[in-house]
Amino acid sequence: xxxxxxxxxxxxxxxxYALFSSGxxxxxxxxxxxxxxxxxxxxxxxxxxxxxxxxxxxxxxxxIPGAAALMFLLGVIVYLGLVRHIxxxxxxxxxxxxxxxxxxLRYSAxxxxxxxxxxxxxxxxxxxxxxGGIRIEASRLLAGVLALVITLAMHLVLTRTALGxxxxxxxxxxxxxxxxxxxPDRMQAIAWGIGAASTGIAGALIALxxxxxxxxxxxxxxxxxxVVCLGxxxxxxGALIAGIGIGVIEALSAYLIGAVYQDVVVYALFLGVLWxxxxxxxxxx
Amino acid sequence: xxxxxLVIIGFFFIAAWPxxxxxxxxxxxxxxxLLAAISASxxxxxxxxxxxxxxxxxxxxxxxxxxxxxxxxxxxWPPIAGAPIGVxxxxxxxxxxGTPTFRLRGHYFSMAxxxxxxxxxxxxxxxxxxxxxxxxxxxPVPRTIADLSFISPIPYHYLFLSVxxxxxxxxxxxxxxxxxxxxxxxxxxxxxxxxxGVPVLRYKLxxxxxxxxxxxxxxxxxxxxxxxxDPDSALGILISVKLLIVAxxxxxxxxxxxxxxxxxxxxxxxxxxxxxGGGGTGITFxxxxxxxxxxxxxxxxxxxxxxxxxxxxxxxxxx
Numbered sequence: 334x335x336x337x338x339x340x341x342x343x344x345x346x347x348x349x350y351a352l353f354s355s356g357x358x359x360x361x362x363x364x365x366x367x368x369x370x371x372x373x374x375x376x377x378x379x380x381x382x383x384x385x386x387x388x389x390x391x392x393x394x395x396x397i398p399g400a401a402a403l404m405f406l407l408g409v410i411v412y413l414g415l416v417r418h419i420x421x422x423x424x425x426x427x428x429x430x431x432x433x434x435x436x437x438l439r440y441s442a443x444x445x446x447x448x449x450x451x452x453x454x455x456x457x458x459x460x461x462x463x464x465g466g467i468r469i470e471a472s473r474l475l476a477g478v479l480a481l482v483i484t485l486a487m488h489l490v491l492t493r494t495a496l497g498x499x500x501x502x503x504x505x506x507x508x509x510x511x512x513x514x515x516x517p518d519r520m521q522a523i524a525w526g527i528g529a530a531s532t533g534i535a536g537a538l539i540a541l542x543x544x545x546x547x548x549x550x551x552x553x554x555x556x557x558x559x560v561v562c563l564g565x566x567x568x569x570x571g572a573l574i575a576g577i578g579i580g581v582i583e584a585l586s587a588y589l590i591g592a593v594y595q596d597v598v599v600y601a602l603f604l605g606v607l608w609x610x611x612x613x614x615x616x617x618x
Numbered sequence: 619x620x621x622x623x624l625v626i627i628g629f630f631f632i633a634a635w636p637x638x639x640x641x642x643x644x645x646x647x648x649x650x651x652l653l654a655a656i657s658a659s660x661x662x663x664x665x666x667x668x669x670x671x672x673x674x675x676x677x678x679x680x681x682x683x684x685x686x687x688x689x690x691x692x693x694x695w696p697p698i699a700g701a702p703i704g705v706x707x708x709x710x711x712x713x714x715x716g717t718p719t720f721r722l723r724g725h726y727f728s729m730a731x732x733x734x735x736x737x738x739x740x741x742x743x744x745x746x747x748x749x750x751x752x753x754x755x756x757x758p759v760p761r762t763i764a765d766l767s768f769i770s771p772i773p774y775h776y777l778f779l780s781v782x783x784x785x786x787x788x789x790x791x792x793x794x795x796x797x798x799x800x801x802x803x804x805x806x807x808x809x810x811x812x813x814x815g816v817p818v819l820r821y822k823l824x825x826x827x828x829x830x831x832x833x834x835x836x837x838x839x840x841x842x843x844x845x846x847x848d849p850d851s852a853l854g855i856l857i858s859v860k861l862l863i864v865a866x867x868x869x870x871x872x873x874x875x876x877x878x879x880x881x882x883x884x885x886x887x888x889x890x891x892x893x894x895g896g897g898g899t900g901i902t903f904x905x906x907x908x909x910x911x912x913x914x915x916x917x918x919x920x921x922x923x924x925x926x927x928x929x930x931x932x933x934x935x936x937x
Binding site for chain 2: 367415418419422423424425426427428429430432433434435436437438439440441443444551552555558559562593594596597600601603604607608
């Protein structure tokens, strides 16, 4: 029964991983640029939710969309101010650019909010459910279900709408898209906005049940990389499956081996998969 | 010609530095600049010349640092005797990581190196032989001269300078040899290089082995000088980042780039640390982050490229 409980909590955490990893996979698939600051975006959203509650007394109904809007804006600014200029440069410049951004965000948070952990009150979202012997906190349930719904919605937007088609057109062939009257620059800015907005929602959701610290983004970035590599570039369904899988594997290894080793298992799995399939589990090329 | 005289002047300045300043703080900064130059030059062999951007070199730095202090804590040997062991361990780890990751292109390789480095850091932070999260201490008082435990930074300065000269001489020889051309071809593109008959995987591995070995030596020297290491100070992701930043700021893939980067960044870091105390770590990395962000955005070739474009312009203007 405990094992089942562990799996369920892994599934819920995994769908949040899937949500912010979908944002990374969108950016990556579209521009072939990796955002090394992706996890730090999630960290910023967690702090945004925390301060929205403690300083402005706003509830989750306001701060979840609020964090999404804020991060959308940040994503667009980062694209216009930095990524647009480094995307065509040498690979070292691409890595340094977003890595530098990650350091600036991480240590600015460290400096402004100190290294102390903070958290939202447990009682913010309901208590604990008992589903046939499995106890689930309402906050985790909300986070898991909402993350799943939004990830699926993102997939629908990308596959079923005119905006999605335009984004896809730019990622497939920038020049052909331009001839069709699509502005690649604007589409890529939107992709960065959507990608960052996904970290906004995910961060606000994680903040409901998890402690917040300036360096939490480091391991979240790595998790997003692992999920994207396993799920394949630009594939939201791939990220969904891989995200949930990683969530469950992490929860199981924390329970069976010990919480300090949960990341070791995930990283080892990642390296193992790269060993067998250097282009990612579902990747081509 | 002007570049050569600049190098000679720079060399004599660096060699004379601890004799020019009498304050121990500045002498120590000089030794730390050389240490950073060694580790960044070692990174440069793989990350600069071969263009394989590793963000996990802390593994090799940590292997050297830990090997030095483990031979002391477990066997009572002088810490420097651990350096060859660290080199062997680093080369073994690099072969282990390199074999799978070298088939990866671009960003995949960088991410794999981060994951591998974090994996080792977590294991070391939970292992009693390595002192777990507390870390390890070197000899509190020197027992013999072999402990290389000096109060003055001056002996370290000349020790590090000689290692740096050996490393740069080797890099210079590689740069001019067949291997240098192979690495440049690999940096230009794996596929193109291999279509021209460059044994890509083999030469990437050679570059990594050399790079790992010298990074490990830098780690051992660090442990010998500082006498205390823990998982964050020897294996943390920020160590990897520091090597990368120092090399990239000066100019990745150039002989003196990492040294120039170290001369700029390390005094900056030590000054912020001295000004802000323990809280300075955060500010140091905000500054580091901002610098690499700006380098990437405006001058991806680093100071070396800036210098080249400046001298070219002034040469063109000369009658």
